[in-house]
Amino acid sequence: MESVDKFKMTAAVVLVALGVAGFYLVPADQGALRVLSVIAGLLLAATTIWFSQPGRNFVDYARDSVKEAQKVVWPSKKETWQMTGIVFLFVGVLALFMWAVDSGLTWLFYGVILGR
Template sequence: MNSKVEQPRPQNAGDIVKHVASVLLVLAGVFVFYWFSQWPGAIRALAVLAGLAVGLGLFMTTALGAQTRGFLSESRFELRKVVWPTRQEATRTTWVVAIAVIIISLLMAGFDVLIQAAVKWLLGQ
């Protein structure tokens, strides 16, 4: 197992300022996209991507960003352990699921018809 037990550091005022600044940078990119609608779409999209990249970069310098990096690193490590199905196994499983869904939907439709007929009979219609 690759888990490290670490006590989370308390957030200081600098981290909070960085969090606010990173959110403001992302919002500024979105603002540029909508406010400057006369600009070409590619430039507006680049403004959003730039705001997102700089905001994310600033966020990753905080304590919470370090925890996020650690989590993503451990998730990637665990993902390497996964045994993925072959294409043939995935296709067979997909067919089994599709057939099961069809059978269950037909059963439910049959129950619906029976219940509908019973209610009509009880109501005398």
């Protein structure tokens, strides 16, 4: 990362900190102004990051992510319900299996080996 980008990232952190500090410096009865100071700090920080190389890389990554998400073939409502039913059935069968193993081991250890 270039020193200019490091400076921009540091400036963005400082801007967020100033926005939060503004929130606490403004009197409590000025709620809208307090929130506005935080929002202004965040917006100024985002603008600063936008013009840095890491910010541009993030924007490119986000655009590529949206393009990839548009390529996904989402299941229909019927397919979703079918898969949900299969998951519930599998969980039920697994729960019965785990109960049977637990009960069997309990009987083996406490009933047969320890004789309680």
